[in-house]
Amino acid sequence: MKTQPNILVVDDEQGPRESLKMILRNDYLIFTAKNGWEALDIIHYETIDLVTLDLKMPGMQGTELLKEIRDFNSDIEVIIITGCGTLKTATEAIRSGVSDYILKPFDVAEMRSVIKRSIEKKSLNKKQKILISELENILLEEKKNQDDILTSEKNNTVVLIDLIRETLKYSIHNKFQRDDTYYLEFIKVLANTLEGQDRYTRGHSDRVNYYSNLIAQKLLFTSHEIEELQIAAFLHDIGKLGIAKDILVKEDELTDTERHILRQHPEKGVELIGPLRVSPNIIAAVRNHHESFDGSGYPDHLKGEEIPMLARIIAVADTVDAMKSERPYRKDLSMDEIKGEFKRASGIQFDPMLIKIILQILDEEKNFIS
Ligand SMILES: [Fe+2]
Numbered sequence: 503m504k505t506q507p508n509i510l511v512v513d514d515e516q517g518p519r520e521s522l523k524m525i526l527r528n529d530y531l532i533f534t535a536k537n538g539w540e541a542l543d544i545i546h547y548e549t550i551d552l553v554t555l556d557l558k559m560p561g562m563q564g565t566e567l568l569k570e571i572r573d574f575n576s577d578i579e580v581i582i583i584t585g586c587g588t589l590k591t592a593t594e595a596i597r598s599g600v601s602d603y604i605l606k607p608f609d610v611a612e613m614r615s616v617i618k619r620s621i622e623k624k625s626l627n628k629k630q631k632i633l634i635s636e637l638e639n640i641l642l643e644e645k646k647n648q649d650d651i652l653t654s655e656k657n658n659t660v661v662l663i664d665l666i667r668e669t670l671k672y673s674i675h676n677k678f679q680r681d682d683t684y685y686l687e688f689i690k691v692l693a694n695t696l697e698g699q700d701r702y703t704r705g706h707s708d709r710v711n712y713y714s715n716l717i718a719q720k721l722l723f724t725s726h727e728i729e730e731l732q733i734a735a736f737l738h739d740i741g742k743l744g745i746a747k748d749i750l751v752k753e754d755e756l757t758d759t760e761r762h763i764l765r766q767h768p769e770k771g772v773e774l775i776g777p778l779r780v781s782p783n784i785i786a787a788v789r790n791h792h793e794s795f796d797g798s799g800y801p802d803h804l805k806g807e808e809i810p811m812l813a814r815i816i817a818v819a820d821t822v823d824a825m826k827s828e829r830p831y832r833k834d835l836s837m838d839e840i841k842g843e844f845k846r847a848s849g850i851q852f853d854p855m856l857i858k859i860i861l862q863i864l865d866e867e868k869n870f871i872s
């Protein structure tokens with residue numbers, strides 16, 4: 503008999519806690535907690551698949567608990583349920599990698615489908631992670647028997663590229679993976695696997711996707727254009743899978759050679775996704791997301807509107823995330839510093855039209871925060 507997934511409902515109010523239990527108990531095994539400490543206790547002793555989390559609780563706040571859950575086990579899906587939604591809480595939730603975000607009072611059907619989707623996503627992620635590690639073992643074994651001339655660093659890079667190629671080939675030929683939703687989910691797993699290596703970049707493509715989306719909405723993109731942008735945002739740094747890990751996680755300044763290698767990631771990305779049935783707009787966005795508006799970027803030194811629109815948007819969204827994130831060598835920048843940097847780089851690194859839009863978005867975000 504298939505065991506039911508375990509869900510933990512965390513809410514300080516008895517009403518919502520009990521009603522969620524009622525709604526879900528036919529399909530899942532439900533645990534409940536009325537505060538953060540109770541929740542952490544349960545998470546330590548039971549195998550929890552998904553947590554529904556009330557953000558506003560006395561004592562340990564929801565955001566704090568979310569961080570604790572992430573630190574304990576990043577595979578647990580988390581759905582935020584709150585009565586006080588602002589752009590700030592939504593941004594924070596997305597930055598911490600929650601699966602979904604629902605406002606109280608919740609709709610029963612919506613709640614059921616959001617939870618079902620998250621549980622399916624979790625089991626798919628698990629299958630794909632197993633697949634990735636199996637392939638990694640096979641390829642590592644093969645490589646061991648081959649060229650000993652390669653340095654270990656280069657060996658890792660070769661293995662990774664082979665691994666991704668094989669994995670993607672497998673996913674295309676496997677009927678189960680043909681569905682585009684699964685394909686996008688698969689790409690997210692790859693991106694998360696890559697970013698998971700480094701605590702400073704964890705969730706990077708999720709956040710780039712989030713800011714790209716806000717820009718696209720201001721530009722009144724069609725749903726098809728938004729979908730292409732979404733895939734491109736998730737894939738933009740996928741080429742880093744082909745770059746040696748020590749360069750990616752290096753805390754000191756890179757040497758010229760290392761910088762040269764790192765700058766190959768857009769081309770390596772295209773190499774990885776080239777064989778797939780991905781639209782040329784997505785491929786161009788991956789290749790050109792490090793071009794500068796004045797032509798000083800890479801790899802093609804494109805200028806102004808020669809740079810594909812999706813690539814120009816991702817370049818801006820990428821920089822928002824970089825500036826908002828703490829790095830080993832500096833703290834995250836304040837909102838005024840971020841805006842100042844963007845104003846200075848308008849027309850030089852970035853499209854001035856997009857700078858106007860991102861400044862507007864940041865102003866809106868600031869209003870919610872203050
Ligand atoms: Fe990049």
Ligand SMILES: [Fe+2]
Nearest residue numbers: 706738739820
């Ligand atoms: Fe990036």
